[in-house]
Amino acid sequence: MIQLTDVSLRLGGRLILNDINAEISHGTWTCLVGPNGAGKTTLLKVLLGISHYSGSVQDGGREVYNDHRRNVAFVPQQPQIPQGMSVAEYVMLGRSKRDGWGNESAASREFVTQILHETSLFGMQDQLVGQLSGGEMQRALIARALAQEPETILLDEPTSALDLHHQIAVLNNIETLKERGVTIISTMHDITLATMYAENIVVMRDGEVRLSGSTSRVIHSSELKAAFDNRITVYTLDSGRPVILASKTDKNGN
Numbered sequence: 388m389i390q391l392t393d394v395s396l397r398l399g400g401r402l403i404l405n406d407i408n409a410e411i412s413h414g415t416w417t418c419l420v421g422p423n424g425a426g427k428t429t430l431l432k433v434l435l436g437i438s439h440y441s442g443s444v445q446d447g448g449r450e451v452y453n454d455h456r457r458n459v460a461f462v463p464q465q466p467q468i469p470q471g472m473s474v475a476e477y478v479m480l481g482r483s484k485r486d487g488w489g490n491e492s493a494a495s496r497e498f499v500t501q502i503l504h505e506t507s508l509f510g511m512q513d514q515l516v517g518q519l520s521g522g523e524m525q526r527a528l529i530a531r532a533l534a535q536e537p538e539t540i541l542l543d544e545p546t547s548a549l550d551l552h553h554q555i556a557v558l559n560n561i562e563t564l565k566e567r568g569v570t571i572i573s574t575m576h577d578i579t580l581a582t583m584y585a586e587n588i589v590v591m592r593d594g595e596v597r598l599s600g601s602t603s604r605v606i607h608s609s610e611l612k613a614a615f616d617n618r619i620t621v622y623t624l625d626s627g628r629p630v631i632l633a634s635k636t637d638k639n640g641n
Contacts, residue, residue: 388412389434389451389539389570393442396429403429404440405594411587413447416562416571418581418602421591421614427574428464430591431541434572435461446539458484460532462542466524468517474527475512478502481534499534505560506530507553521548529557533564540564542573546580558584578619578631582606590614606631 389411396404419427432438436451482495503509546554588605590598598610
């Protein structure tokens, strides 16, 4: 269990996260949703253990801040792109914590080849990472995270640069991690996609958690609609799957 208790964070005197309390069960997929500026990315960095916070964030009973024993993978929206590194080398970075950089085992190399296939990157493994398109780079980021075989994977808008086909393929790959007991925590602007994959949804706005619970409960809640100024509508398909659409506004914003 990941337990957040009274978590707050200030940057430059500005309150970014305010008194957050939540529980995230291991081996589940939890999605953070909310408008821009809600604090979702900052909360991911707190969960990663790289941002200083007040309160407590414990993973399995240990405080996460600067806990280097955790095997946590992070897929950011805006990565630092290494120059002169091939796609295969970049993905192989995910094995460095296990094998050490440059000492990858034959099993690790075989595993990375498998992941390159799964993420549709095989065939461009010798291409420089700096030459990839936005969507290809996003797949490389996720491939590196998969290669790490993490206990927890944190993903900041993992499908933002992908077309629909690759969105589903990548999310399916991530979903298989749950079968190995991996905890998945993501942010996602596409709430419809979030409902397809996440068991739990955390609704955020203005640095606060407005509601946290099962997807089926949250998706029809007034708190979710209020987080988006009541400008979203939830429809239910004949299959029972929810679809969330933003309401159209006129030129006056009404």
